[in-house]
Amino acid sequence: MSTPVVPGTAGSPPGYLWRWVWPESRAFAWLLASSAALVGAATFSVVGMLAGNDFVVRAGGLLLLLAATTGVIYLVTGIEDRPSVLQGDDASTFVLRYLPTRVAPVLAALTALAVAALSIGVLERALEPMFLGLALLVAVLVLACLGIRYRRTARLRLSPHTIRVTTRNFDWEFPWDAVDFEPGFDAKGTETIAIRCPRAMVTTRPTPGKTPTHLRPPKDSPDGPWKLAPIMWGVSPNSLFSTLDHLRTDPDLRAELTNAQLTAMLTPPPWQTRRPLDIDPL
Numbered sequence: 001m002s003t004p005v006v007p008g009t010a011g012s013p014p015g016y017l018w019r020w021v022w023p024e025s026r027a028f029a030w031l032l033a034s035s036a037a038l039v040g041a042a043t044f045s046v047v048g049m050l051a052g053n054d055f056v057v058r059a060g061g062l063l064l065l066l067a068a069t070t071g072v073i074y075l076v077t078g079i080e081d082r083p084s085v086l087q088g089d090d091a092s093t094f095v096l097r098y099l100p101t102r103v104a105p106v107l108a109a110l111t112a113l114a115v116a117a118l119s120i121g122v123l124e125r126a127l128e129p130m131f132l133g134l135a136l137l138v139a140v141l142v143l144a145c146l147g148i149r150y151r152r153t154a155r156l157r158l159s160p161h162t163i164r165v166t167t168r169n170f171d172w173e174f175p176w177d178a179v180d181f182e183p184g185f186d187a188k189g190t191e192t193i194a195i196r197c198p199r200a201m202v203t204t205r206p207t208p209g210k211t212p213t214h215l216r217p218p219k220d221s222p223d224g225p226w227k228l229a230p231i232m233w234g235v236s237p238n239s240l241f242s243t244l245d246h247l248r249t250d251p252d253l254r255a256e257l258t259n260a261q262l263t264a265m266l267t268p269p270p271w272q273t274r275r276p277l278d279i280d281p282l
Contacts, residue, residue, distance in 0.1 A: 006273050008242075011264030013253055018269055019242040021183045022191045080236045083266040085259055088157060092255060094262050098154030098167070099234030100147045110140045156233050158247065158262070160254040162203075163195075165228060169212060171205035172226055176254065181245050182225065186214050191237040193244065194225035202226070239266045 005017040012018075086095040114136035121130030150168060157164040164173040178201045182194040199222055215227040230237035243265040247254050253261075 006269050009264045009267040009269055011260055013246075013250075013257075013261050013265070015250075016246050016265055017242065018239065019245070020238055021241050022237050024236070024238065024268075080234065080239075081268055083235045083239070083263055085263045085266065087259060088159065090159075092257050093157060093159040094257070094259060095158075096156040096233040096235065098151045098232050100151070101231060101234055103143065103147055107140055107143055110136050110143075114140065154232065156228075158254075158257075160251070160257075163244070165226075167207070167209075167232075169207055169209035170215065171207050173203040173205075174226075175201055176248055176251065179248060181241060181248065183241055186227065186229070191230055193228040193230060193237075193241055195228060196224050197226070198223050235266045236268045239268050 004020040006020075008016040008018045080101060084097070084099075086097065087093075088095050114133045117129040117133030117136065119133075121127065121133060154167040155164075157166070160176075162173050162175050163179065165171070172195075174195060174197045178197050180196040182196065184192050184194055186192045199217075202224075215229070217224040217226055230240040233240065243262070246265065247257070
């Protein structure tokens with residue numbers, strides 16, 4: 001089955017086509033869920049206070065936490081529709097920074113559970129929920145610190161001649177003229193872009209951390225693949241794959257690429273345009 005395509009967002013270079021490679025979900029659904037939970041929270045709270053029922057009031061509080069969590073997920077999911085492209089060292093070099101869009105909802109959920117546990121512990125004067133809440137807050141703090149630490153060094157650099165992926169765990173640079181990109185999934189079901197390139201043409205630099213096994217190629221493979229996870233860079237996986245594959249075949253565009261053009265390429269078309277493509281091409 002051929003990959004469904006649509007014209008890129010306004011401002012994209014001539015000839016650029018946006019490809020629907022992986023299934024997508026609509027961020028607006030999270031907004032509806034958040035709004036429904038917020039309405040439910042207000043209703044439960046008012047009814048509980050009027051009836052003098054503490055249980056109903058607490059249920060309203062839990063719904064309020066649910067509304068906050070789904071609201072955060074909506075905001076984070078929408079980031080992929082508004083890519084942030086930074087200027088590199090020269091006019092035609094651009095950078096995407098690590099952005100934990102898939103980790104943020106987990107942190108929001110853990111924070112909500114921690115607040116709920118602490119609240120129950122205070123109201124019931126029970127130590128067990130309070131200890132659970134504190135443990136969850138510590139976990140949130142540790143995960144947030146790890147994410148901030150990773151963000152300090154993680155970069156995806158696109159220059160006229162090479163594509164470079166840099167993190168604490170690996171630093172790979174590939175010449176555009178020698179690469180090929182293949183869409184797929186890792187063992188956890190996360191979207192990945194496999195980069196094929198003759199090993200002799202890949203520049204690998206030392207890093208403080210160890211490269212995860214599922215991202216590095218087998219030692220006896222002459223051409224990879226090296227795995228790139230689109231979710232790390234705060235952009236739609238389909239948009240990143242479409243952009244990389246288009247730039248690979250157009251050296252003239254790479255030499256004259258502007259920030260506005262790259263941003264448009266990485267911005268998904270409107271949902272009304274994408275919705276007819278909602279099939280599973282992989």
